[in-house]
Amino acid sequence: MSILEGVESVLDLFGHHRHEITFNDVLDELGLAKSSASRLLAQMVRYRLLELQPSTRRYRPGALLIRAAQAATQAHPFDEQCREILATLSDATGFTAYLSMLDCTDTVVLQRLNGSNPVQVLSPPGARRPAFTTAMGRVLLSRLPEPEFSARYGAAGARKLPDAPAGCPATVAELRERVATAGAERSAIAVNEGMPGIGAVATTLADPLSGDVRGLCLSFTAMQVSQAQAQALRATLVQAVAPVGQRIGDPLWLDAASLI
Numbered sequence: 001m002s003i004l005e006g007v008e009s010v011l012d013l014f015g016h017h018r019h020e021i022t023f024n025d026v027l028d029e030l031g032l033a034k035s036s037a038s039r040l041l042a043q044m045v046r047y048r049l050l051e052l053q054p055s056t057r058r059y060r061p062g063a064l065l066i067r068a069a070q071a072a073t074q075a076h077p078f079d080e081q082c083r084e085i086l087a088t089l090s091d092a093t094g095f096t097a098y099l100s101m102l103d104c105t106d107t108v109v110l111q112r113l114n115g116s117n118p119v120q121v122l123s124p125p126g127a128r129r130p131a132f133t134t135a136m137g138r139v140l141l142s143r144l145p146e147p148e149f150s151a152r153y154g155a156a157g158a159r160k161l162p163d164a165p166a167g168c169p170a171t172v173a174e175l176r177e178r179v180a181t182a183g184a185e186r187s188a189i190a191v192n193e194g195m196p197g198i199g200a201v202a203t204t205l206a207d208p209l210s211g212d213v214r215g216l217c218l219s220f221t222a223m224q225v226s227q228a229q230a231q232a233l234r235a236t237l238v239q240a241v242a243p244v245g246q247r248i249g250d251p252l253w254l255d256a257a258s259l260i
Contacts, residue, residue: 020058102140133194135202142183167193201234
């Protein structure tokens, strides 16, 4: 394994629902010898790709990576517009807000705003989840043309989806139906589905210049919000996104004047 391959493999560990990694994580998951792992981690700390927490001996993304991530975010004003919407809603509701994208059949968290009353289970930037299990995922899938959806999930409606949690679509046919509903409503709600005890409302925004599509989501503890309140929260999210979509020329929102 080259040094760059090693660096890539170590950094990829942060994409698996964790903020920190340990020396043993590198040994167990990358299969490196102790001497090789120690040398690699030491070099990554030296060059500010990682930061070692002295008290816990755990590694976090280093200053150089954080600076690069911030620069990447600032270089995409579309993402900043999405973040502004979410920041306003998170401040108003206290709920956790997420900005995500679709990668094949997974959603990937790009940004998270905790809010004043965050849920207990937080997904860090880079975290992935199967798109069929979340409101965010299904509303992002609703943006796909039919051929792309079939390429990712297959055309056989009876095909089982892997390890489908309770409340989530169990087959491709069920997923198509849920995705069609999300597309028709420009939004989705999920409560006690992919993550028990957690609810979410989500919608999407697309940049017609770059073609980038983003999912915008508010997440809450299921016990906090009634069904009627969840519907109202979804309406609030849609009403916040619609005028931005119209301003930037997102086709989904151009005929949504009645929502504003």
